[in-house]
Amino acid sequence: MLPNTTSYEKIYTGSSLKVKYLQTLLEDSDIQPIIRNDEESARRAGFGVDYNNGVHILVHKDNVLIAKRLVDNALDENGDIIAISEEELNEQAMASKDISLSNNKSTSSYRRSPLNLLINILIIIYSLWKLSPLLRGEELPIWRIALSIVLIIFCAWALIAHFTKSKK
Numbered sequence: 001m002l003p004n005t006t007s008y009e010k011i012y013t014g015s016s017l018k019v020k021y022l023q024t025l026l027e028d029s030d031i032q033p034i035i036r037n038d039e040e041s042a043r044r045a046g047f048g049v050d051y052n053n054g055v056h057i058l059v060h061k062d063n064v065l066i067a068k069r070l071v072d073n074a075l076d077e078n079g080d081i082i083a084i085s086e087e088e089l090n091e092q093a094m095a096s097k098d099i100s101l102s103n104n105k106s107t108s109s110y111r112r113s114p115l116n117l118l119i120n121i122l123i124i125i126y127s128l129w130k131l132s133p134l135l136r137g138e139e140l141p142i143w144r145i146a147l148s149i150v151l152i153i154f155c156a157w158a159l160i161a162h163f164t165k166s167k168k
Helices: 016-028 038-045 061-074 086-096 114-136 142-164
Strands: 008-014 034-037 055-060
Touching: 008 016, 008 061, 016 034, 016 055, 016 061, 034 038, 038 055, 055 061, 114 142
Parallel strands: none
Antiparallel strands: 008 055, 034 055
């Protein structure tokens, strides 16, 4: 549920990159802004988009003075961000979207669903059941033994990896 917008005031309108930077600045100062993205709304509806003035920052009326001072200190008289290059601005925008600039797979936060875990457990049980004739001294085809072992190892690895990764 969105908060009551009558208790919020617009303090800035600009491009999405500048708004992302200012949003980070405000959040670092413990001010929770609301971002209204008219660019995205217009794009999704099939209308024309104004890329320079389509994103608005709204803050609670209790924080308007502090927020306006932060925004004024971050922008020059032309509305450009002071002391930050476009590259740094792009990096901050990408970081705020949690997009990794490197392709480092070890930082993945993928968690398996309970259904996936249950399927892995059932595959392990089924594979062990298919290998049970070996305990009675019966012979099995090599392919069945190899396939069951591969499935057991893979599913066991998936379960171990799931339960040993720390949650963020």
